[in-house]
Amino acid sequence: MFDLKSLVRPNIWALKPYSSARDEYSGKEAHTFLDANESPYNNPYNRYPDPLQRELKQQIAVLKEIRPEQIFLGNGSDEAIDLVFRIFCTPGRDNVVSIEPSYGMYEVCADINNIECRKVLLNSRFDIESERLLEVCNERTKVIFLCTPNNPTGNTLNSGEIKNILDRFNGIVVIDEAYGEFSDQPLWRNEINRYPNLIVLNTLSKAWASAGIRLGMAFAQVDIIALFNKVKYPYNINILTQQKAKDILNRRLDIEDWIKQTKNERLSLMYAVNELDICEQVFPSEANFFLARFKNANSVYDYLVNQGIIVRNRSQVKLCDECLRITIGSPQENTALLSALRQFK
Numbered sequence: 001m002f003d004l005k006s007l008v009r010p011n012i013w014a015l016k017p018y019s020s021a022r023d024e025y026s027g028k029e030a031h032t033f034l035d036a037n038e039s040p041y042n043n044p045y046n047r048y049p050d051p052l053q054r055e056l057k058q059q060i061a062v063l064k065e066i067r068p069e070q071i072f073l074g075n076g077s078d079e080a081i082d083l084v085f086r087i088f089c090t091p092g093r094d095n096v097v098s099i100e101p102s103y104g105m106y107e108v109c110a111d112i113n114n115i116e117c118r119k120v121l122l123n124s125r126f127d128i129e130s131e132r133l134l135e136v137c138n139e140r141t142k143v144i145f146l147c148t149p150n151n152p153t154g155n156t157l158n159s160g161e162i163k164n165i166l167d168r169f170n171g172i173v174v175i176d177e178a179y180g181e182f183s184d185q186p187l188w189r190n191e192i193n194r195y196p197n198l199i200v201l202n203t204l205s206k207a208w209a210s211a212g213i214r215l216g217m218a219f220a221q222v223d224i225i226a227l228f229n230k231v232k233y234p235y236n237i238n239i240l241t242q243q244k245a246k247d248i249l250n251r252r253l254d255i256e257d258w259i260k261q262t263k264n265e266r267l268s269l270m271y272a273v274n275e276l277d278i279c280e281q282v283f284p285s286e287a288n289f290f291l292a293r294f295k296n297a298n299s300v301y302d303y304l305v306n307q308g309i310i311v312r313n314r315s316q317v318k319l320c321d322e323c324l325r326i327t328i329g330s331p332q333e334n335t336a337l338l339s340a341l342r343q344f345k
């Protein structure tokens with residue numbers, strides 16, 4: 001049985017959160033704000049932002065077909081990942097399970113919070129086997145982190161295996177869908193009402209082309225989102241980010257176009273890299289990057305750096321021997337990469 005209270009750190013469950021001036025005021029139209037020790041000058045930046053980002057969440061709610069109370073917004077999805085540890089995991093006592101290889105911040109946040117991170121190697125197809133993940137869990141396992149499409153491998157994880165984990169694990173399951181927009185698979189975001197233990201992460205940093213403004217999202221049932229709101233910094237999303245996020249969310253057609261172009265470029269770049277003599281294998285991808293195995297990844301990487309082209313060297317990562325991770329850029333950037341690779345000796 002899933003029991004949220006038993007999963008939450010007792011001090012967090014009991015926490016009386018900070019109540020900001022703008023939290024306490026709500027209701028009637030007001031015109032004179034003398035409650036928050038703000039300056040009367042330099043409007044609008046003199047004012048604290050909305051602590052719950054209500055307008056922005058309304059817009060996201062419509063777009064993602066999720067109720068505003070089921071949305072947490074953070075300073076990148078990295079903030080949401082860190083909050084998961086601070087809400088659910090007691091330092092020095094609890095543990096989390098994650099897959100390997102995957103996005104590095106799950107383990108870094110575990111280390112920062114002094115939480116053991118039990119890593120389960122993916123199989124040779126870079127996929128999960130749910131039984132192996134469930135096997136390493138014990139009564140102190142609070143969270144399982146999954147990432148689909150996975151970084152750095154680029155593939156989506158088997159949905160039957162994920163379902164098995166959601167059904168059988170009584171702790172929290174975080175599914176990081178940072179690259180979901182580039183995939184043709186059904187999104188886990190649409191399943192949050194079915195699973196009380198599911199948290200899905202999205203971000204504006206990838207398909208929405210806004211890594212610089214730092215806006216990440218967590219979607220879950222209302223009681224979990226209420227815990228995020230309790231623990232987060234009161235004004236964690238600044239006015240400039242809220243404004244820029246609203247602007248980019250209004251450009252949905254541009255975004256769809258950019259996603260389409262990225263997927264087209266992905267197809268042709270992967271094909272062309274696969275044709276190179278120096279390339280051993282290109283792995284399937286449903287993200288805006290792909291993993292490729294080279295005959296000598298380090299020398300290809302160094303050569304590209306000398307040409308002013310930076311890719312990600314993943315050759316030291318488990319299961320990724322001799323692999324580089326290549327982000328899909330603009331057509332010009334991709335051409336520059338290809339012509340450099342074709343001249344590599």
Ligand code: PMP
Nearest residue numbers: 076077078103151178203205216
């Ligand atoms: N999740 C995954 C899988 C990522 O690859 C990244 C960034 N590389 C993030 C989350 C971080 O996203 P954000 O910019 O929203 O913090």
